[in-house]
Amino acid sequence: MRLRSLAIYSAALAISAWVALPLVLIAIAAFTPRDILYQWPRPFWPEKFTLDTIRFFLRSTGVWQSTLNSVFVAGLTIVLAFAIAAPAGYAVARFRFRGRDALQLAILTTKMFPATVLSIPLAVAFIRWRLYDTLLGVAIVHTALSIPFVTVIVTSVFIGISYELEEAAMTLGSSRLQAFFRVTLPMALPGLAASAIFTFVLSWNEVFASTILTLNNRTLPALIIDSVLGQGAPLHFRFAGGFFMIVPALIIIFLIRRYLLTLWGVTVR
């Protein structure tokens, strides 16, 4: 038994180090003075830290604007995804109806759908629809990509809230809508907030579609891809950019850790 727990702890420690080390390293790199990054022999620990590298990144052309764009697109995606997918999630949780299983399967299939395949034909269509190079266009594609996740998590949230409470409110004289808004919704809020937050990460991180669908109105990942591939941005720009991109994600995963299993945990049977 001793041996077994020793094995478990050493395995857990090794895997933790494997996951954490690169994160620590990029954080160090983002605060390392520029000249040390290019120095040889290269010290592992830079002795002194600086905000210059991050500041250089944030002041580079377009970075601030594209960060705002990313946040705006993510916000819009949350609104659109909820307006469209939350009712479907509620329906799957509360009603038994013909085609319910087929719908769930279809939603699961879209989760595996290649974003790459969507982006290029949509770019062509968006030029025609005047959505090309607009933040709305990017948000629409991100909405399509996040609908499967929002539906799944909304379903699980409402399954977790007993329908009897809603019924009780209705016997006490409130209408179905009132019962929903006064009783069920307040209890569902934490779960819904978690899926909104996850939608934010999904949109904030999405690279391919935003790169294809924008030209001047870049989101942050699209701008970074562009400056790395197109202009050969210097290393310290890349490191600071990498660090800057993962910070919100780290906070957000922490906030939604209770719902991680729901997001990906539905399987094909």
Next chain:
Amino acid sequence: MAVAEAELEAIRPPVRVNWTPYLLVLPTLFFLGLFFIYPMTQAIWLGITDPQSGAFTWAHFQRMSADLYFRDAIRFTLIITALAVPLQVLLGLAVALLVNSRFRGHSAFLYLTALPIGISDLAAGLIWLSIFTERGYLNAALQGLGFIQNPLIFLTYENRDWLLTAIVLTEVWRATAIVMVILLAGLQLIPRDYVETAGVFGAGRWQTLRHVILPLLRPSLQTALIIRTILAFQLFGTVVTLAGRQIPVLAGEAYFWYSIYRSPNVASAYAVLILLFSGTITWLYLRLLRIKEEEIKA
């Protein structure tokens, strides 16, 4: 009596369809139809028609397959997938089993190992660039330990094995988390009694894992394999940040044809190719895994 029966008939409502759920589902169906099914058909359409006349043509596929990068793009996409996905599944399974053993501190461990879910392929590529680049952490460590005098150059065309290694490591680092979460969710569905019963009948831990847990985990393993393989075919951010176009991959080529050569048609041909690959691999997995199940029964 007849009166009572008639009353019952009146009380029992005629079978009526409740339209509410359909109404609630409608926006999702409409949106997915417009932004999934339409682009999919449009990709195929763009790939096989002439942009001016709209007539059927193989020209775009011919241009795609005649391109210098084409064979390499297919080869490297498949190599990276074949190396990274099995590693992700094995490591993901190990982490999921560890978390499920509920050792002290398992929830902190779960949070830490799930972190990469929030990290994009682009950011992951940049993180590992800081390790593998010429003046990166790997060279710094090797020099510090006295193995080398001058920095080794890992990320170069002359050294494609190292480029591939860097890409595969980055992918394993980033995407194991998703596999782990899928498998952990599957593990938690397995009733504890099953494992306990196996123990009562004298099965060791290894036998329990092999003959009880893994067969019950098959649906989750299947999902994890399919999702990861399909996403591996779309590999883009990791590869372009670490290798640029020195390691061409399918999604990368679609990007280059669209934004540099300005040919949505050839880019669509690549998109169709990715779609075909994804469809084929899903079909293969479902077939292969099903045959295995029959073998077990026999």
